[in-house]
Amino acid sequence: MNFGIAIFPSKKLQDLTNSYRKRYDAHYKLIPPHVTLKSTFTSTEEDIKRISTILKDISKAYEPFTLKVLKVSTFQPINNVIYLKIDPNEELVRLHEALHTEELGKEKPYTFIPHLTIGQNLSDKEMSDVLGQLTLMKFEHEEIIDRFHLLYQLDNGTWTVYETFLLGEDL
Amino acid sequence: MNFGIAIFPSKKLQDLTNSYRKRYDAHYKLIPPHVTLKSTFTSTEEDIKRISTILKDISKAYEPFTLKVLKVSTFQPINNVIYLKIDPNEELVRLHEALHTEELGKEKPYTFIPHLTIGQNLSDKEMSDVLGQLTLMKFEHEEIIDRFHLLYQLDNGTWTVYETFLLGEDL
Numbered sequence: 616m617n618f619g620i621a622i623f624p625s626k627k628l629q630d631l632t633n634s635y636r637k638r639y640d641a642h643y644k645l646i647p648p649h650v651t652l653k654s655t656f657t658s659t660e661e662d663i664k665r666i667s668t669i670l671k672d673i674s675k676a677y678e679p680f681t682l683k684v685l686k687v688s689t690f691q692p693i694n695n696v697i698y699l700k701i702d703p704n705e706e707l708v709r710l711h712e713a714l715h716t717e718e719l720g721k722e723k724p725y726t727f728i729p730h731l732t733i734g735q736n737l738s739d740k741e742m743s744d745v746l747g748q749l750t751l752m753k754f755e756h757e758e759i760i761d762r763f764h765l766l767y768q769l770d771n772g773t774w775t776v777y778e779t780f781l782l783g784e785d786l
Numbered sequence: 787m788n789f790g791i792a793i794f795p796s797k798k799l800q801d802l803t804n805s806y807r808k809r810y811d812a813h814y815k816l817i818p819p820h821v822t823l824k825s826t827f828t829s830t831e832e833d834i835k836r837i838s839t840i841l842k843d844i845s846k847a848y849e850p851f852t853l854k855v856l857k858v859s860t861f862q863p864i865n866n867v868i869y870l871k872i873d874p875n876e877e878l879v880r881l882h883e884a885l886h887t888e889e890l891g892k893e894k895p896y897t898f899i900p901h902l903t904i905g906q907n908l909s910d911k912e913m914s915d916v917l918g919q920l921t922l923m924k925f926e927h928e929e930i931i932d933r934f935h936l937l938y939q940l941d942n943g944t945w946t947v948y949e950t951f952l953l954g955e956d957l
Contacts, residue, residue: 626787637942
């Protein structure tokens with residue numbers, strides 16, 4: 616079973632991101648706009664309870680933090696993804712690190728560049744058109760993130776939330 | 787802002803439901819298969835924190851319970867919805883009641899008939915065809931439900947999870 620860990624930003628930021636994803640991101644229908652904290656990993660339904668316990672401890676140990684959108688950027692020449700770049704501030708980077716330990720799996724398929732995807736699998740022509748439009752626009756936005764989510768993938772490729780973890784909550 | 791409260795059943799049951807929803811349910815792309823516990827209600831982002839606190843208390847007071855799929859059924863003649871009927875056992879009915887109090891909003895647009903929608907907005911002809919096929923099939927399934935989710939709706943009609951509540955957890 617495929618699992619992943621992500622942040623859903625505010626409705627406002629999700630709606631903004633979706634207004635681009637609708638046209639430019641084939642994953643638009645599979646998952647709401649999100650910042651990936653841990654890429655797809657496989658686990659069993661049994662083992663996920665152990666992982667959930669670890670995530671609960673991590674979430675308590677880290678405080679809510681500011682998510683800041685910096686600008687529109689791209690992963691070219693690696694791939695034709697356009698995204699909103701998120702400030703890799705210390706809190707976000709430390710949380711990402713905490714989710715890549717021995718017991719949760721250390722493997723990082725990519726260097727951590729926190730982002731909200733707004734387009735992917737674009738042709739070079741589309742890519743350059745879209746990027747041309749968007750780099751003229753200002754994306755200045757800040758908000759507080761106080762939670763992250765553990766999700767699993769259904770057979771049709773969509774993602775369902777398994778559990779939410781609140782940062783800094785000592786229940 | 788629109789909110790709702792729902793149960794996501796196991797991946798197995800979601801995948802089964804989606805195999806029908808894909809063809810027969812226009813909401814297929816908006817939300818994973820779910821059992822609605824509280825229909826759409828409006829709230830502000832500020833007030834939802836108060837509601838979240840109430841939901842946490844409710845979730846602690848109710849234990850995990852068995853969700854049992856009984857059969858394929860329909861809301862005809864009210865509307866052309868086909869669904870998997872869920873056994874309205876005492877635990878599920880009591881949880882539903884707990885989510886319809888004075889402080890959470892008592893309004894119930896429908897009598898509570900717990901179900902997993904597999905088709906909706908079908909023509910009478912489609913309805914009778916699909917129902918004819920499905921009533922021949924056995925849907926016997928039981929599983930334990932140990933959580934429910936508070937969700938909010940984005941401008942494009944899709945739903946994002948705000949928070950998960952674990953039943954019977956005394957943290």
